[in-house]
Amino acid sequence: MSAALDCNICFIGGGNMAQALIGGLLSRGLPASKITVADPVEKIRKILEQQDVNTTDDNLQAIQDADVVVLAVKPQVLAQVLKPFKGLCDGKLFISIVAGAEIATIAALIGSERIVRVMPNTPALVQTGAHGLYATEDIVAEDRQLASQVLAATGLTVWVNEEAQLDAVTAVSGSGPAYFFYMMESMIRAGKNLGLDEKVATTLTLQTALGAAQMAITSASSPAELRKNVTSPNGTTQAAIDVFDREQISQSIQAALAAAQKRSHALAQELSDQAKQLG
Known part of the structure; x- marks a missing residue:
């Protein structure tokens, strides 16, 4: 992580995901003096000041000396936040964790194409995130490596x-x-319906989820194979799987993810249209 440790990193937006990344970077050895966070909410700035990072409510001041700028604002305010940046972005790598904001949209707003786009997830808050990254072919290998190092502070990265x-x-x-979480909710509710105390049902469900994930991560077997290994013919697990199959749970999950993908694409188009109106 040596490259990231040599950089001044600015966060535009200091919400949960930004705080997770900041905590990860600090734990990896980045000096707090090299981090600046711009956020309009005083309460958020005070929380971040407890980690000795620099804070401000002035976005332009925040990016002035930054080598890396992490965009961590809500999608609906992205265009109005970035429009004043135009012409001030030379020499800066922008890493966007703004959901739905395409690189072309951001580039049009800031006047720079040195951008890496990231789709993070909330387990980053406990340093077990899974981050998908994309950059155009014009982004040099050093910038890709730098972006990976910043995001790896809170989990794994996949390009x-x-x-x-x-x-x-x-x-x-x-x-x-x-x-x-939805599956956990359902299992806890089912455990209660079957006569378990809520605390017992919750403890068993969460530990089972953790154990299953750890097995899947560390095993040479696929999740499908692991499932078969605990599904004895005519046994209790088979009885449950039969219900899942009868109710077409697998097909429903696939349809749900397709709906999420479709909505993600639609949000990107909405942000692009908003940026064009402001441009």
């Missing part, structure tokens, strides 16, 4: 070959934690 694939990344990992 995709086409920007459109980030819509699929959004569907799989960006929104993915909610799917697993």
Whole structure:
């Protein structure tokens, strides 16, 4: 991570994902003095000041000495936040974690194409994130490496070959934690219905989810093979899987992710249209 440790990094927006990245960078050895966060909310700035990073409510002041600018604002305010940056971005690498904001949209607003786009997910808050990254062919290897180092502070990084694939990344990992939380909710509710105390049902469900994920990560077997290994013919697990199959749970999950991908693409178009109106 030596390249990232030599950089001045600015965050435009200091919300949860920005705070996760900042915490990860600090834990990796980046001096707090090299981090600046711009956020209009005083409460957020005070939280960040407890980590000794620089804070301001002035976006233009924040990017002035930055080598890397991480865009971490809400999609709906992206255009108005970035429009004043035009002409002030030379020599800066922009890393965008703004959902749905395409590189062309950002480039048109800031007047620079030195941009890496990232689709992170919320487990970054506990340093177990899964981040999908994309950059055009014009982005040099050093910038790709630098972006990877910044994001790796909170989890693993995976590069995709086409920007459109980030819509699929959004569907799989960006929104993915909610799917697993939904499953956990359902299992806890089922445990209660079957007579378990809520605390017991919750503890068993969460530990089972953790254990299953750890097995899948560390095993040479695929998830499908691992499932078969615990599914004895005519056993209890088979009885449950039969219900899943009968209710077409797999098909429903696939349809749900397709809907998320479609919505991600639509949001990108909405942001592009908004940027054109302001431009």
